[in-house]
Amino acid sequence: MNPxxxxxxxxxxxAARRLAAAPRLALDTEFMRERTYYAELALLQVADADAVTLxxxxxxxxxxxxxxxxxxxxxxxxxxxxxQDVEVLLPVTGTPLGPILDTQIAAALVGHPPQIGYGExxxxxxxxxxxxxxxxxxxxxxxxSPAQLAYAADDxxxxxxxxxxxxxxxxxxxxLGWLQHDAALLSEPSRYAQEPGDAWQRFKGxxxxxxxxxARLRALAAWREARAARRNLPRGWVLADDAARAIARxxxxxxxxxxxxxxxxxxAIDKLGAEIIAALGEAETSAxxxxxxxxxxxxxxxxxxxxxxxxxxxxRVATALGLAxxxxxxxxxxxxxxxxxxxxxxxxxWRLAELGPALDAELARG
Numbered sequence: 001m002n003p004x005x006x007x008x009x010x011x012x013x014x015a016a017r018r019l020a021a022a023p024r025l026a027l028d029t030e031f032m033r034e035r036t037y038y039a040e041l042a043l044l045q046v047a048d049a050d051a052v053t054l055x056x057x058x059x060x061x062x063x064x065x066x067x068x069x070x071x072x073x074x075x076x077x078x079x080x081x082x083x084q085d086v087e088v089l090l091p092v093t094g095t096p097l098g099p100i101l102d103t104q105i106a107a108a109l110v111g112h113p114p115q116i117g118y119g120e121x122x123x124x125x126x127x128x129x130x131x132x133x134x135x136x137x138x139x140x141x142x143x144x145s146p147a148q149l150a151y152a153a154d155d156x157x158x159x160x161x162x163x164x165x166x167x168x169x170x171x172x173x174x175x176l177g178w179l180q181h182d183a184a185l186l187s188e189p190s191r192y193a194q195e196p197g198d199a200w201q202r203f204k205g206x207x208x209x210x211x212x213x214x215a216r217l218r219a220l221a222a223w224r225e226a227r228a229a230r231r232n233l234p235r236g237w238v239l240a241d242d243a244a245r246a247i248a249r250x251x252x253x254x255x256x257x258x259x260x261x262x263x264x265x266x267x268a269i270d271k272l273g274a275e276i277i278a279a280l281g282e283a284e285t286s287a288x289x290x291x292x293x294x295x296x297x298x299x300x301x302x303x304x305x306x307x308x309x310x311x312x313x314x315x316r317v318a319t320a321l322g323l324a325x326x327x328x329x330x331x332x333x334x335x336x337x338x339x340x341x342x343x344x345x346x347x348x349x350w351r352l353a354e355l356g357p358a359l360d361a362e363l364a365r366g
Contacts, residue, residue, distance in 0.1 A: 022048035024076035026159035042139035098187030199225035217248035219283035
């Protein structure tokens with residue numbers, strides 16, 4: 001199947017009319033993010049039952065027409081490991097794609113490894129070997145080579161038959177509702193909200209820091225996130241993680257004291273030093289006793305014992321269902337439950353129905 005290239009609005013309009021009639025579309029994206037905060041969409045691959053279409057968003061295409069192509073009411077979008085693609089397309093669509101069928105989720109629900117890659121899944125389920133060698137290519141360079149185009153087309157060529165086969169298996173298992181539940185979560189806008197106030201969660205071990213130091217690092221993380229988003233720059237280009245930790249630990253009270261730490265280039269301090277000191281000052285004046293703890297903060301001995309019993313129950317249920325335990329619940333989920341959070345606040349939908357009774361029984365033991 002030779003892919004159809006789209007690089008002008010007239011061709012896009014023709015393709016959009018044809019694709020709008022399909023009950024479902026296979027989608028994938030190629031993008032670059034090394035030099036920006038927001039991913040730069042470089043290629044959109046679309047397949048229906050008849051053709052693969054490769055759309056070049058860098059050719060100055062009408063974004064409104066492209067958004068309309070992606071938002072035909074009721075049309076299912078089939079993707080593999082969809083979350084990243086949904087996020088990449090958000091500047092085009094404005095709201096998350098939906099409805100979605102994620103073949104990685106479907107595969108996990110029939111017993112494949114939870115994070116199975118697309119190529120491996122196609123090989124296991126359809127007996128097809130995909131082209132390799134272009135995963136690290138620069139998709140923003142033009143013209144794209146025949147090898148790049150073939151690789152990009154393969155990424156959607158097998159999605160529709162793969163989805164159909166996995167859906168049939170899930171139907172036999174009575175788990176189609178599970179897939180619909182998990183896929184619906186991918187269309188929740190809250191999953192893609194990037195709040196500067198939550199950026200501290202990128203720093204591992206922050207919950208073990210002294211309260212004042214934790215407050216400073218949280219303030220620096222929020223400042224960095226907001227500036228990176230505003231300037232569309234990678235976070236590390238604004239302030240490296242190691243530098244943020246060192247600054248939070250030393251708590252410099254002036255630009256001169258910040259310079260003495262020798263953790264940032266002099267030019268960066270000239271440009272950003274006053275903002276960093278201001279962020280630290282806000283942290284020092286804020287209350288520190290209300291700092292939130294990460295769900296994966298180190299558990300107590302009693303919590304570890306309870307988590308062990310909950311983990312045993314999880315493994316028993318997973319074995320009975322033929323699933324990997326982490327498909328049903330994560331260690332973070334078990335920590336939250338062991339600390340006293342209600343099952344219904346941690347587990348949702350089919351997970352609560354399948355695992356909840358076994359965990360309830362363990363919790364009743366104390």
